[in-house]
Amino acid sequence: MKALKISEAVVRRLPVYLQVLNDLRKRDVQTVSSQELGNKLDLNPAQIRKDLAYFGDFGRKGIGYDVSYLIEKIRQILKLDQPLFVALVGAGNLGRALSNYSTYLKDNMKITAIFDAHPSIVGTQINSLTVLPIEALKATVAELNIRVGIITVPAAEAQNVADRFVEAGIEGILNFAPTILRVPDEIRIHHADFTTELLSLAYYLDKEGDELNEPSMD
Amino acid sequence: MKALKISEAVVRRLPVYLQVLNDLRKRDVQTVSSQELGNKLDLNPAQIRKDLAYFGDFGRKGIGYDVSYLIEKIRQILKLDQPLFVALVGAGNLGRALSNYSTYLKDNMKITAIFDAHPSIVGTQINSLTVLPIEALKATVAELNIRVGIITVPAAEAQNVADRFVEAGIEGILNFAPTILRVPDEIRIHHADFTTELLSLAYYLDKEGDELNEPSMD
DNA sequence: TAGATTGTTAATCGATTAACAATC
DNA sequence: TAGATTGTTAATCGATTAACAATC
Structure with missing residues (x-):
């Protein structure tokens, strides 16, 4: 088994697994099956087993997955160790x-x-x-060893900020800005644009074209 | 056009098209090609043409798509008209x-x-x-004809809020809470969980040192 | 017209699911 | 052991891309 190309879909599921596993551990569950x-x-379940098997043999046949061990392994895969x-x-x-959100603190990510x-x-x-002036970005990124940038400015300013991040070596x-950014190929960009989610949600409303009441007939 | 099953991937791209088209219109661009x-x-480009063709013949051969017309059509498809x-x-x-975000106001979505x-x-x-007590939710949803709910409470409270939304007929x-919610099948749920995006982003960092030590060789 | 570009069918690619031998 | 569940291969399903006739 060699360095096989892992699809984005697989990588995106890993944090979700982590979420559920953390929850299980909090409730002192020792072991969990793919089922x-x-x-x-x-x-x-087959998808979950296959996803995990890309990275190693984390489970035990007949038993399932040790919750704490799997958490540790997924954190390693995501480089959050x-x-x-x-x-x-x-x-x-x-x-x-976002600064207040402590969720990812326990995952070793820290806004500095x-x-x-x-x-x-x-x-x-x-x-x-202390909020710093944007002009201090490049020097601070180098000094604090910052590798990831989050953009929460209005759409019109987002590309300018992205350019600064790239120049700083992020x-x-x-x-988070609802706009497409242009960056060099080697820079990874993820979108957290909830407007997309909200607008696409609208498509699925009112399926049957009926009124405000939900259809309760079977 | 018959009621062909449209895949989620297609629906999710529509708001993105809308975003770019709105941008083009702002710059007074009349026509745009799939290219x-x-x-x-x-x-x-073939994907874009195919996506749009699910919903109608919006383009003109040899010309491309009229920007304003396509915006109108996509807004109709997403029921944002x-x-x-x-x-x-x-x-x-x-x-x-989120309340401050005005982006979706122009798309006819309004937090009321x-x-x-x-x-x-x-x-x-x-x-x-005025911020209302959670107990007023059901009555207010009915009174103001509210059809969509946004959850921005901590993960531990999210399921409770979801239950209330369901009961209110949303x-x-x-x-936005980093947790999986259980709701009846007929309720559509979209996740806007940026922690997932942030954690999966970590996977892609440090490309050059990419070769993970593969534990099992079998 | 001649060049451009759509809408659509066919080909390809990739991801999900089923099935099962291995084994705890 | 006997039942359970993994890891993995094969089968299926679905989505993307290529190609091109139609036509503006």
Whole structure:
């Protein structure tokens, strides 16, 4: 078994597995089968086994997967077994909200710098971090060993921020602005654009074309 | 056009097309080809033509697509040609940030009610809306004709909020909490969980040192 | 017209699911 | 052991891409 190309779909499921596994561990569950995971996630058990098998033999035949061990392994695969420092640009409401989110702290991701272009915001405090001027981005990224950038500025400014991130040598960007960004191929971009989710949700409403009441006939 | 089953992948691309088209219109571009759209979005032009052809013949051979006409058509497909009222539960930082987002206002989606479970937050103002107690949810949803719910509460409270939304007769939910929700099949749930995006991003960093040590050689 | 570009069918590619020997 | 469940191969399903006649 050699370095096989892992599809994006597989990688995207790993954090979801991690989420459920963390939950199981919190409830002191020792072992879980692909069947049980599949039930919880509405996924085919074979798919879960296959996903995990790309990375190693983590389970035990007849038993299932040890929850803590699998958590450890998935964290290794996602390279979350070592600290990963993150910068955020755009200290508006959304930026502040993300800074407060502690969810990924336990996953070794840490926002260590926040930037904004507006003089009125620069210098304010967010969670013990002082908002820095955007001009300080490049130097700070190098100094603090920051590898990921989060963009929470308005769409019109997002490309400019992306350019600055690239110039600063960032390796990956999480973009919240509802716009497409142009970056070199070697930079990884993920979109966290909830407007897309919200608009596509609208498509699925009112399936049968009936009124506001749901059809309760079988 | 018969009621052909449209795949989720297709529906998810529609809002992205809309985004680019809106941008083109803002720049007074009249007409666009699938080739040009493909360049902008890093998508295969044939895919774009096929996606659109599921819903009708929107283009003109030899010419391309009329930008304004296509915008209108996609908005119709997504049912955004009529107002869609949205409720939000969880008036913390993230909830406030979303309330401020005006992006989807122009797409006829409007947050018309905000709820929170904490007495200290209930009664405060967000964008001319008064935060209501969670107990008022059901009555308000009915009264204001709200069809979509947004969840921006901590993971531990998310299922409870989802249950309340379902009981209130909501048709779709956009969930920001990093947890899996259980709802009846007829309720559509979309996830806007950026922690998933952020964790999977970590996988792709550090390309050059990419060769994971494969544990099992068998 | 001649060049451009759609809508659509056919070919390809990739991802999911089923099945089962291995084995805890 | 006997039942359970993995890891993996083969079968199926679905989505993307190529190709091209139709036609603006």
